[in-house]
Amino acid sequence: MxxxxxxxxxxxxxxxxxxxxxxxxxxxxxxxxxxxxxxxxxxxxxxxxxxxxxEMRGEVWLPAGPGRLLRQAAARAGLTPQEVLAQLASRVAVGEDGTVSVAPFIPSR
The missing domain is CATH 1.20.5 (Single alpha-helices involved in coiled-coils or other helix-helix interfaces)
Structure with missing residues (x-):
């Protein structure tokens, strides 16, 4: 020092x-x-x-038919297919017996 x-x-x-x-x-x-x-x-x-x-991230491979329907629904809502899937996943309900369901909804921004 x-x-x-x-x-x-x-x-x-x-x-x-x-x-x-x-x-x-x-x-x-x-x-x-x-x-x-x-x-x-x-x-x-x-x-x-x-x-x-x-968070949970995943990759979904859909057959042509459901994939086409998903793309159409996304296009109508002005969203990407990934955004529609995220909205779908956020509405998932799991029953006591392990059944998985989603009530009908309209994807939106």
Whole structure:
């Protein structure tokens, strides 16, 4: 730490005074800002991971007939087939006996 002592001696200070050290104060403020940004980014990343863990992604292969009907329904609603499938999935009801059903609905934005 000879460099710091030399700086204090060169400045004429008897002891180091942080309030008078403009370079050190600036660096400390920048460090605090960098740390706050890093913590915010880390928190956002953790939240994304939590949300992603609750999501389910899948790939659906439909025969030509049902695929065509899905594309037609999507086109009428101004949606993509994936958006219609997402709306369909959000309306799924599972009975106590394990049956899966969806009440009729009109896809919409």
């Amino acid at each position: 000879g460099g710091a002592a030399c700086g204090v001696e060169a400045s004429g200070w008897a002891v180091y005074e942080p309030d008078r050290d403009s370079a050190g104060t600036t660096w400390a403020a920048e460090r605090t800002i960098r740390r706050e940004r890093a913590l915010a980014a880390h928190t956002a990343h953790l939240e994304q991971r939590r949300e992603a863990a609750q």
